Amino acid sequence: MSQVYGRVALIGLGLIASSMFWAIKRGGLVGEVTGYARSEETRATARRIGLCDRVCDTLEDAVKDADLVVLCVPVGAMEAVARQMAGSLKPGATVSDVGSVKRAVIEAVGPHIPEGVHFVPAHPLAGTEHSGPESGFAELFDNRWSLIVPSGDPDAGAVADLRALWEGMGANVDVMDPDHHDLVLAVTSHTPHLIAYTMVGVADDLRRVTDSEVIKYSAAGFRDFTRIAASDPTMWRDVFLTNKDATLEILGRFTEELFALQRAIRTGDGDLLHDYFTRTRGIRRGILDAGQDVDAPNFGRSTKAK
């Protein structure tokens, strides 16, 4: 693969940035990758494990002369970072991000982008429940979708380069409108996360069932909720605060449907339940056919105790 950028700056060194770094190295996509994290401890960890070609002690140093700056901090922290780095950006550079919400990021970051610098927001749809600089791995984006979500009238060259970088890191790329992005993600990610957090919270709270029982007997379905509900709390707080309208809309639809099923249980309407449960199988088939999951029982999890 050929080099896409001379220098890339990764701001915020968590799961996504560290995976980007290893994927960039795997593909030989960038001349030099600089990195910055606000926490001194994170910077020290990054230096220790060889994360980034050069870890900088200031934001300004990290973005200086970078052809691409990628904001990998929680959505709620992006405005402050954008404001602080604005004066240090190289003319002609591109600023991008990996935030899970796009309208709010465009409103927070956009106004701080100087004339002559391109702003091309993006969102890789990949993650695990782990966070921090040591959680990244080069394969995270392989065969996953990364959405480029331009605001206004984007520079075609800047979009093409960012697409080449994401494709070089293994991802498929689509371009999407910000408001539609936020609605789609409210369905495929934000509401499912809120629901999983809620269910795990209920289980933790219930006095008549002990935590130890919940943990031992989790393989019956609950286990998958706990993985989702172990994701980074700061990131998810910011997602819900900044994608409020779409999340509340989907939550409204969700509770409406849930009440209909609850009523069917109460009244003993087995046909309604059976029809509903049959319909949902089709979507699963589509996901398997699209290569977005494997069909192996138990996800290919080891069945042995660790």
Add this chain to the structure above:
Amino acid sequence: MSQVYGRVALIGLGLIASSMFWAIKRGGLVGEVTGYARSEETRATARRIGLCDRVCDTLEDAVKDADLVVLCVPVGAMEAVARQMAGSLKPGATVSDVGSVKRAVIEAVGPHIPEGVHFVPAHPLAGTEHSGPESGFAELFDNRWSLIVPSGDPDAGAVADLRALWEGMGANVDVMDPDHHDLVLAVTSHTPHLIAYTMVGVADDLRRVTDSEVIKYSAAGFRDFTRIAASDPTMWRDVFLTNKDATLEILGRFTEELFALQRAIRTGDGDLLHDYFTRTRGIRRGILDAGQDVDAPNFGRSTKAK
């Protein structure tokens, strides 16, 4: 491992029964395993793939002379099966089952168990989203929990033999009271399944987000819901109809909590969200420590397209 029973009859040849057969063979736990399914097609499939040492065309033939009869049919079908086979059971035999609900099974099956036959209900907490005679595999129960849920005053020898069989198939065994079982499973399995079905139904229904978008972008969290929501519709209809009270109780708790989080999103209460999302991480840690899941990113799923 030594033989636990001379003859075992598996009634209903789906995911659980077929996995039991392969696990029994792996362990050399039983002299002969007979099998019966109501559908001629299922019996033909079983014969073709070598599922069961002998597939019988009638329920009565299958249970004749069996030391253990395991009902592996949906909970709603158990009463009819129990009534039909009652006259063919061998004196001193044990009848068990694998239903996901225990109080309702005890009430439906118990009255049909003849004098001199032991009734020891059980429930293996293991499964996949697949169903049918070809979906089973010997490792399904390895390191999973199987609950023995005796009704009344069980025969100690019958319980000990059933425990030995489940342990021989790789499971850990606990004994639990029926009502407590139904509450624990409402938390760890039944309510999570209903929620997953609901979320997938909402996504399928939403006109402004296409099914193809939902499918492509499912890796962001939704994917795990679709796996759960692909489980057998008949089995799950029966679970909700027969564990109505506990499911409705947990659903009530769930919606109460969900409304509190929804309100926090609406009012912008980031602290409440952050605290909630931090608390739920502890349960995940416990599940990993208990060996009930693996910590590998993406569950060790292949990241390549199939």
